[in-house]
Amino acid sequence: MVTLDETTATEEQYQLATYKKMPVVAERGEGVWIYASDGERYLDLYGGHAVAGTGHCHPHVVKAIREQTEKLLFYSNLVYSETRARAAEKLVSIAPPSLTKAFFCNSGTEANENAMRMARMATGRGQIVTFSGGFHGRTADAISATFLGKYREIGQPNVPGHLRAEFGDIDSVRAVADDSVAAIMLEPIQSMAGVCMAEPSFYRQVRELCDERGIVLIYDEVQTGVGRTGEWFFAGGEPSDRVVPDIITLAKSLGSGIPVGACLVSEKIASHIKENDLGTTFGGGMVAMAAVTATLEAIENDRMLENVRGVESYLRERLREIKQVVNVRGRGFLLGLEFADKAKPIHEGLLERKIITGTSSDPSVLRLLPPLCLKESDVDVFVEALTQALRGE
Numbered sequence: 001m002v003t004l005d006e007t008t009a010t011e012e013q014y015q016l017a018t019y020k021k022m023p024v025v026a027e028r029g030e031g032v033w034i035y036a037s038d039g040e041r042y043l044d045l046y047g048g049h050a051v052a053g054t055g056h057c058h059p060h061v062v063k064a065i066r067e068q069t070e071k072l073l074f075y076s077n078l079v080y081s082e083t084r085a086r087a088a089e090k091l092v093s094i095a096p097p098s099l100t101k102a103f104f105c106n107s108g109t110e111a112n113e114n115a116m117r118m119a120r121m122a123t124g125r126g127q128i129v130t131f132s133g134g135f136h137g138r139t140a141d142a143i144s145a146t147f148l149g150k151y152r153e154i155g156q157p158n159v160p161g162h163l164r165a166e167f168g169d170i171d172s173v174r175a176v177a178d179d180s181v182a183a184i185m186l187e188p189i190q191s192m193a194g195v196c197m198a199e200p201s202f203y204r205q206v207r208e209l210c211d212e213r214g215i216v217l218i219y220d221e222v223q224t225g226v227g228r229t230g231e232w233f234f235a236g237g238e239p240s241d242r243v244v245p246d247i248i249t250l251a252k253s254l255g256s257g258i259p260v261g262a263c264l265v266s267e268k269i270a271s272h273i274k275e276n277d278l279g280t281t282f283g284g285g286m287v288a289m290a291a292v293t294a295t296l297e298a299i300e301n302d303r304m305l306e307n308v309r310g311v312e313s314y315l316r317e318r319l320r321e322i323k324q325v326v327n328v329r330g331r332g333f334l335l336g337l338e339f340a341d342k343a344k345p346i347h348e349g350l351l352e353r354k355i356i357t358g359t360s361s362d363p364s365v366l367r368l369l370p371p372l373c374l375k376e377s378d379v380d381v382f383v384e385a386l387t388q389a390l391r392g393e
């Protein structure tokens with residue numbers, strides 16, 4: 001058995017130290033559980049940055065990936081593929097009806113870069129409006145669109161063509177969204193900012209402004225998409241006043257851990273995109289496509305959307321018992337537990353009790369992004385541990 005110390009030392013020696021890691025050597029996963037090399041198991045309420053939507057190693061997804069790897073690992077978009085055709089058809093079939101085409105890439109930041117590019121191509125305009133608190137990725141255009149904490153600064157010199165508005169404040173959007181603006185892009189629930197949602201009327205007002213001024217509306221659903229809110233997408237749902245954008249971007253849980261991103265695009269946007277306008281070597285590769293179809297099937301077969309809604313209600317009810325939780329933000333399984341005090345020591349206390357959670361850029365908010373198959377009995381384990389962590393037992 002390789003020990004925690006040996007693995008830690010080796011990673012620290014050979015991998016660039018870009019993340020503060022938890023002292024866990026992850027070896028195996030099953031559903032909501034991560035098994036470490038020292039034999040401990042952890043209840044995973046973070047899903048490896050919201051990736052494990054179907055849970056770890058869902059058998060249907062693993063089988064589909066395994067079968068695909070035995071047939072063809074990869075061929076690019078220069079040929080047709082039944083696996084790719086099925087994935088595109090399946091993804092479009094669950095999308096809001098006006099979004100009729102999929103573009104596949106490999107990550108969230110790439111999906112956002114391509115969405116912004118499509119908006120610029122479709123409108124012939126240059127500027128993109130994004131919001132304070134939004135996170136859109138770390139490549140040049142996406143990080144320049146990210147007005148959260150230090151991120152934009154990390155990407156300096158930023159690329160031109162970015163304007164900032166305040167999330168939830170339509171007047172601030174009106175003030176910048178003139179006829180130089182190609183797109184307004186928003187993270188409908190700002191996750192990293194501390195799980196912040198706007199009023200339903202805000203999404204409606206942004207949609208109306210876009211229609212009025214010929215601006216493309218992009219929802220970055222890299223976190224909120226693929227069932228996380230208890231619906232397939234935030235777009236078209238109740239908290240957005242049923243608003244549907246012109247483009248939705250996806251990644252994270254779309255491939256259950258196989259890297260894949262996507263843009264779902266309206267017919268109107270698609271009509272402006274010609275051969276060679278966009279491209280990618282790996283996007284639409286067969287293993288990723290097999291993972292996408294199987295992920296969506298697993299969510300359907302196991303009725304995970306219903307599960308998210310039911311278990312969210314149960315979790316909210318149980319959290320009412322804990323007076324230190326002053327507010328529960330978000331929707332479905334993208335939840336921000338707001339504490340009167342700092343969340344970091346609670347995150348650490350939970351980890352000592354073998355529960356993985358996330359923090360955010362709001363120091364008082366603990367983030368939960370569990371697999372969509374989390375059960376009420378798992379919630380009981382969490383609430384018990386949280387109670388103990390808060391008592392310092």
Ligand SMILES: Cc1ncc(COP(=O)(O)O)c(C=O)c1O
Pocket residue numbers: 106107108109110112135136137138187191220221222223251252
């Ligand atoms: C809302 C949102 N958009 C975009 C991204 C970037 O995705 P990726 O890390 O796959 O490039 C993230 C990643 O955390 C995200 O949360």
